[in-house]
Amino acid sequence: MSHARPGPEIPSRKDAHVPPPRDSGQGREGVERLPAPHEDPSRHRRLPRLVTSVVFGLLCLAGFAIMVNGLLGAVLVFFGESVLSALVLAVVGVIGFWLLRRIRPVRPPSTTFSLLALLWGMTAAVGLALIANGNLMTIWNTLGGLPFGEAWGAALSAPVNEELIKVAGVVLIAVMAPRVLRGPMDGFVIGALVGLGFQLVEDFTYTMNVIPMVGGLDGPATVFQTLLLRVGLTGLGSHWAMSAVAGTAVGLMVAASWRPGRRHGTRAALLLLAAMGVHWFFDSPILGGVTGTVLKSLLVFLVAVIVYFVVRHTYRSRVRRALAEEGEELGMRRSAAMALADRRGRGRELRHVANPERPAVARRQERLVDFAEDRASEYRVPFRE
């Protein structure tokens, strides 16, 4: 039975804050308290956020303009094919968006910033990367010759340009919304959403580019085949996975307040290099053919899955411990408090409460989880085993 309900032992407060902790006899109360979850940022924090928001918006607009300029002609000429492609990708996008938000343990990330992450990937990242890739490919073609550029140009251009520009969006979101991106787990999910947006528009661009490559004939079949290949065959280990790994690096930096020590700095650098490395391998001519491409895609997926489970395990452990700590301070049973760490647990606890009380209990659960996530993500919990 849930102890997270309104009752005599946990008086409700009008300011919607969880009551202060009871004296545990350790003399630590008040020392470790975090700011209220929705505390207004001070002025010196607001200005960088405001400027970052403006930069974010301008870069999204620039990227969108670049993509419109590059694709409008093809869309107008092959309108039916572009609608078909957009519809299929919209379905993929909705499913991907839901899944990637769902994989965040405890709670899904902010809807607004999830959408902004997707937007960055779909506009700024893809548009700016188009310019950067075009220029770098020209350099490889000029210095190494066309055959070299054809074989290695993508592998030597896209991992650097695309991964860095995508992850720059994760950095901007971390500055704009420090409470949305507080650690590696948030970085993974926000990075994955940026990558998903990038992948959707890149897939659309590919479908529009492939039509002229088959002579402008049989457009719908060409679109379908291209999407089958890029979504069905390699979609599992594509941009979402690479950006998730790179986004985890940003999460590590955020957790260290952008001032990582040697250990965190090295880990963040290795994660970013891993994202770029698997991207390089995917784009390289090594292991060509359909089988090779599928294997490379699976490797990208595997790397993302490993990073995900490591980060998820750490994060869940911290949240559960933080909940246990909070629960103890509030007089909750340890198991009931820790059960709030996942959606099912919260639902189960709610089902034990009478219907009229459920909204209030749900709000209390939210506040507890808020605090637990604060504690967990900022390494401030005096954990006890």
Place this chain on the structure above:
Amino acid sequence: MVEESETLRHARPRGPRSGWFPLGIAVAAIAILVGGWAAVNTVLPDTTPVESGHSMVIATGSGHQAKLSFDDGWELHPGSSSAGQQYQFSNGPVRLRVTVVTPPERSSETALWEGMREVVRVGDSSASLTDPRPVTAESGAQGLTGTLHSNEGIGTAALFPSPNGGFAVESLAVGEDSGGDLADADKLLQSIRFDRTEGGA
């Protein structure tokens, strides 16, 4: 664990950086990637001369390879070219774009021309092709040619399917004036030949 958390706190004695630091890093990275490569390109040549008499393989597939033989004055634009797919050449005021397409099986020349009519409108909505007429290259390769009309001027278009239809070479040539200076491009396209490759059908 208490000690560990305290260690983590004490590992950051200088306190958190403000948002300006990551913002600056992100903007600098984007500026370098978008502007830096463009700056490098400004010191590299835009074009690479194509040796006179050089025979360039522009496409390979389905047991054949297509070659073009160049006269004096032709230059390749590496930035707008991709081996085996698309080439941008110029010779004085003449610009020639050669594209290799892999059409669906059993596509006729006429169907390819109709497809080409659509594709030329992607880059320039005012572009249109006249009805095609047959053309034969010096090597005997059969193809179609026609005139390209657009707001930018007049040009010529041509297409040559490979002997077994596995791929086709399409070209668009435009000049500065009314099309009178396109003879060099026509001559280059007349040089197209399809040779069998080893193991080809």
